[in-house]
Every structure is written in structure tokens, then in C-alpha cells.
Amino acid sequence: MNAAALLLERLGALLHQSVRDDAARHGLLPIHVQVLAYLAQANRYSNLPIAIAEYFGITRGTVSQTLAVLERKGLVTKQADARHGRRVHLTLTPAGEAVLQGSWSHRIDAALGELPLEPQALDAALRALLASLQRLNGQRAFGVCRQCAHFLAEADGARCGLTGERLEQEQTLRICREWDAPRTPSA
Incomplete structure (x- = not known):
């Protein structure tokens, strides 16, 4: 180990x-x-x-x-x-x-x-580790709404791309069971 x-x-x-x-x-x-x-x-x-x-x-x-x-x-x-x-x-x-x-x-x-670390770098590393372990264990990911592939920022607020429902600002900062990792464009 x-x-x-x-x-x-x-x-x-x-x-x-x-x-x-x-x-x-x-x-x-x-x-x-x-x-x-x-x-x-x-x-x-x-x-x-x-x-x-x-x-x-x-x-x-x-x-x-x-x-x-x-x-x-x-x-x-x-x-x-x-x-x-x-x-x-x-x-x-x-x-x-x-x-x-x-x-x-x-x-x-x-x-x-x-910690004397960049918070975003630590978050990204821990998020990647968590996602990897969840995949290995076959568990749902769960994650923060606004960091989801389904999150849609619109001129008048936000919407869930999966359900089509409007999202209150406060809700976008919370964890969601429907969370999915954002897709990175392929090269």
C-alpha cells in the first residue's frame, strides 16, 4: 500500500x-x-x-x-x-x-x-478519486448540481437538462442523485 x-x-x-x-x-x-x-x-x-x-x-x-x-x-x-x-x-x-x-x-x-493548497486543485483531485472508486464499486456518482452534465445555465436562471425543470439558485449548489460527469469534448 x-x-x-x-x-x-x-x-x-x-x-x-x-x-x-x-x-x-x-x-x-x-x-x-x-x-x-x-x-x-x-x-x-x-x-x-x-x-x-x-x-x-x-x-x-x-x-x-x-x-x-x-x-x-x-x-x-x-x-x-x-x-x-x-x-x-x-x-x-x-x-x-x-x-x-x-x-x-x-x-x-x-x-x-x-491547507496550503489551491482549493480547486484539491477538489478536482478528490472528485476524480471519488468518481473512480464509485465506478469500481458500481455506485451512483452523486455530485453538485451545477457541476453536472445536465446543468443548463440560461439567461434567466438554470434548468436541469435531464428533467427540464427550472432550478432555484440554492438548489444548484446542492448534491443531486441524477448527477452525471460533464462530458469532455474529444480531440
Whole structure:
């Protein structure tokens, strides 16, 4: 194993420990805190129970149990989708947002901000590594809406090229389950 792989393994272990510590502090399991962090970043195509299952590679039953706990503790709410029958969208409550204050994800952001690296170069390298590992594991990519092949910037805003729907500015900064890597023109 090369040095970079060892460093990534160690970073992964530290992240897992941070998630466990945050969860324990709030009387939750690690997956509960991870789902809250996911929902804080998910757009309207991704704040669905099925998207959570795909993102974390867990069963629908596990998602259902997790959401039941989070709902019972007042950390998330379910809202019916007006256009799609039985589909429900999940939203963090103020209590759910409070769980994330000062959490592992904020500590990672702070640590990354202290690195003497060009943020765009680090993002690109990590994104490439993530995409490669997701391909190897046969998982959906998920990514930030405005960095997607389907993202269409228009004079009066933005639109999803896949669904044809208008996108609010705030939604374009969130992760999406329909994300696809932008195509590079062939030479």
C-alpha cells in the first residue's frame, strides 16, 4: 500500500470516529448523523428516502428505520410531493440543523481551509478519486448540481437538462442523485 492510500485509510478512520462521537453526543447512531448531514446538502431530487439508500449503499428498510428515529426525535420532517403521488421529500428541522452545528463536517471544512493548497486543485483531485472508486464499486456518482452534465445555465436562471425543470439558485449548489460527469469534448 502506498503512502497516499495509508493516509486516506487513516483519514477515513478519523472521520468515522468523529461521526461516532457526534452521534453519541446527541443520543444517535452514526448513520443518523450522516443522514442529517446528507439532507443538509441534498437538492429536491435527492432529499428522498430512495436517494439516501443509494447514497449510503444501505437497504430501504434501514433507511425507513433511520428516518423513523429522526422523525420521532423531531430532527426531520416528511413532506408529500405535490406532483408525484407517494413520493416524500425530507427536510431538516431547526433541531436537525442544530445537531450539525460544529459537527464533523464543519471540522473537515475548517481543516481543509487551513491547507496550503489551491482549493480547486484539491477538489478536482478528490472528485476524480471519488468518481473512480464509485465506478469500481458500481455506485451512483452523486455530485453538485451545477457541476453536472445536465446543468443548463440560461439567461434567466438554470434548468436541469435531464428533467427540464427550472432550478432555484440554492438548489444548484446542492448534491443531486441524477448527477452525471460533464462530458469532455474529444480531440
